[in-house]
Structures are given as C-alpha cells and as structure tokens.
Amino acid sequence: MSKSGYLDLSFFSQLARSNFLKVKSSFLRKERDQNDKTKLISFVTIIGIIVVWWLIAEFKVVPPLFLPHPVSVIEKFILVSTQEISGGNLLQHTVASLTRVLSAFAFACLLGIPIGLAMGANKIARGVLDPPIEFYRPIPPLAYLPLIIIWFGIGEFAKIILIFLAIFAPITMNARAGVASVSPDRINAGYSLGGTRLQVFWHIIFPGALPEIFTGMRIGIGFGWTTLVAAEMVAAASGLGHMVLDAANFLVTDVVVMGIIVIGLIAYVLDLLMRYLELIFVPWKGKT
C-alpha cells in the first residue's frame, strides 16, 4: 500500500515538528490577551480556595477529621512519596494506576478505532455492532463490574478489561461518527481523481475522521481514569484508588484528600496531554 500523504513519514515528521514548534512558541508569544486574563482569574480563584481552606482548618471551624489542614495534606504527600502506605509508596501507586489505564487505553484504541471506522463505512458492520455497543455504553462500568469480577476474578486482568470496556465505547462511536463527518464532496473528489474504494478510504476518509477520533480518545482516557479509580476502590492491592479507600477506612482524612488531589491532577494532565497531541496530529481541526 502506497504511503498516504498524511502518513508519509518525512512529511509527517516535518508536520509534527513544525506544529510542535508552533504550539511551543504560542505559549511564549505576546498575543494571548483574553486567554491570559481568564487564566489569571482562574489562578487567583484557586489561590482563593486554598486560602479559605487554610483559614477554615486553622481556626478549626470544622473538625480535622472532616477537613484536614492543608499543611498536613502536604506533609502526608511528602511522607508517602518515600514511605509505604497501603502496599506501596505514592510513586508505586501512581505507576500501578497509570499502567492499568494506559494499557487498557492502548487496547481500546487498537481495537476501537478500526472497528469504529468499519462501522462508519460498512452497513453490515454497523448493523451487527451497533446494538451491543449502544446497549452497554450508557451503563456505568461500576454496574457491570460485579459481572466482570465473577467472570475474570479480582486480578489485574479483570480491572483492565473493565477499563477497556469503559474506553472502547466512546472511541468506537467517535471513530464511526468521524467517518460520517467526512464531506461527500471530498469523497467524490477522491473518486473523480481515479481513486479506488480502498484509496479513498485510506487517503480521504481516515484522515478526515481523525479529528473525531482524537475527541473520542480524549473522552475515552478521561472516562477510563474515573473508572479505574472506582475499580481500585472495590478490589485492589495497589493503586491510588486503593490507597484512598484504605485511608478512608482508617479515617486518615489527610491521606484521602491528598490522594484525591493527586488523582485529580493526573486526570488534568492526561487531558492536557491529549489536547496537545491533538494540536500536533490534527492541526487542521476547526479550520474546515
């Protein structure tokens, strides 16, 4: 199969490099006005929330059991970074959680994107796969977690299957929508240039669907992360969710809060990462 213009390695690396530089320089350039003002306001708001928290804790408005002091949260963060708690230190828990979600994500992409593309392009694929996927998609993963445990036990595999299922549905459905979103004129143009069905699919439909595919990936990884943490709270010996639940059982609220903050920060970073990848790989998004 001939290399498509998009996947042509030299063009692709040149494109990625130039987009990476563009994105990097836009963070340093002067023209950021409105965006800057909003970011400043958000930053001040966050500082404000921390200050209010500090005041509430300092003057013991609420018992420390309910709202620990920010300082003790930070202390626990430093402590757990080196010392083990609930089966590992902070780094080990984070790595355990990330490994689960990223491997499930990789499988969901490897399977979901081709299947979604097939569903978009082929009415038999659509007819066969639509019912099961649309059926299980709105069900919260925690609802079918017990079934997964009955089938696969409480080991790593079961957790990864659960997270995989949570991520698979949005990725597949977005890939399928991506195929439908390619403008018919572009497809017709491909055929008028002498393209075969396969060529039009690979060179026009697939790149055309990429914006939606990346959106699906971004939704998927967020959804996978929330599912993971909940799954760890049910049956795990490591991971951030496990650490938080363990601490809650012993009423060590500062570890709970610390864990929640770490979980939230990682979710934010994952989302940022996906947006960044999107800017590099799909620079034409939103520009018709």
Added chain:
Amino acid sequence: MINTMTNDELVIDNLSVTFERRGNPTVHALQEISMSIRAGELVVVLGASGCGKTTLLNVIAGFQPATHGYVFVNDQKVTNPGADRGVVFQKNALMPWLNVSKNIELGLKFQHIPKSKRQEISNKTLELVGLGGFGNRPIYELSGGMQQRVGLARALASDPSILLMDEPLGALDALTREGMQELILRIWKRTEKTIFLITHSVEEAVFMATRLIIMTPSPGRVTKSFDLNFCEDFITCGDARKVKSTNEFIAVREQALSIIMNGNP
C-alpha cells in the same frame, strides 16, 4: 441512439433523471436531455436553482445514476466517477491535512505515479494557475480564490479528457470572480481542454461559453442553445471589461436573462 462521431468528446443521449421520495411528489430533475459536445469546447450550462444543471453535472461526473438514457465520454458509457472526468467543486473539497502540492498530487498518487514525476507535474500546474511557490502552504491559510485555483490545479494535474466545474466561482466575491473567469479562459486556451461548467450567473455564462445551454426547471430541460465566441474576443484583446460592455454582449446577456425569467425564448 445518437450516432457518436469520433470527435464528439461528450454525448448525452436522451437522459432523464427522476427522484422519487416516499410521500413527496416525484421530482423530474432532468427530462430527455440530449446534446453532443466536441473536444475543446467550453460549454456553459446556465439556469436558475432547480433547473437540473447540478444533476446533469453529477450524472456526467458519475456521482448520480441516470433513470433513463445514457452519457458517453469518448464513446465510453459513464457509470462511475473516474479520472477522465476531472471535477472542480464550489468549495470545501480540498484536503486540509495535505499542503497545496500534496493536494494537487493526490490524483497522481492514486495512479501510482512516482514521486519525482508527481512533483514535476504539480509544480508545473501550480505555475499554470498562478500559485507558483505556494506548494508548501496548508490549505486553510489560503483565500477562497486561491483555494479554487488549487482545486482547478488538482483537477488539471490528472490530465482529464473533460473538466467538469460545479459553480466553481459561486462562493467567491465579485472581484475575485472576474479574475478567476479570465484565469479559467486563459488556462482553457493553453491546455485546450474540454470544459463543462455550470453557473447561475448570466454574465459569466455569456462571457465564457463557446456553447451556452440554458436550462429551465420543472421538468429540467434544455430551453435554448447558443454558439458564442465572446471568450475568443477576450483571448484576443485581453480586456474582459471591454468585451462585457459591447452592445452585442449586452444584447445576448439580456436575451439569456429573459429566457431564464420567462421560461421560453
């Protein structure tokens, strides 16, 4: 069955297209259209919205099947789209993930033409449409007129027998539009391609056509056909405004307009 002569590039034989939708009245988009076009002609189909001109172009392009009748291009019956009939769309048919050169080379890539030859052809075609040096730019950085020129270059690069243009200048502002009309005529003269263009602009049609075909709707049919050569006058004198302001031009334009408005000659 029309006798196809060997120098007739495009033959339309008793073509009819009807659309039947459940619960809606049948639409007679085209009714028994017949015409034969010689190689090198610049045919313009003019008509108001709904007269069937887009449907006609879609059948010739192979995007739309005929209900009755046939279309032949170079004595081959048309059933599917193909590289022998290049199409220039009104807008949004370029690939935003490819730069200008790669867009133009797309058809060549489909034919498995080697890279160096592809680049040679795309560079030459870029010069032809006046976009030399723009090869590396992304599509979305270009103005509407420039994008249409890329669309034109892309269709030309694959060397089709006939160029089909679907209201190619409809989305452009008036000034750019005039410039593009002249560009298309100059390219037509240089490449000697057969062009089949549809438009709803009377002035554009009268200016550009060697054969002007006026269609009226319900059912879509050919009402009148003119042989014109204002485009040749332009090629000779190079001044479009002058050609468009002669008395003959104005007379033909008014006649065409009244045919469209009244539905009969």
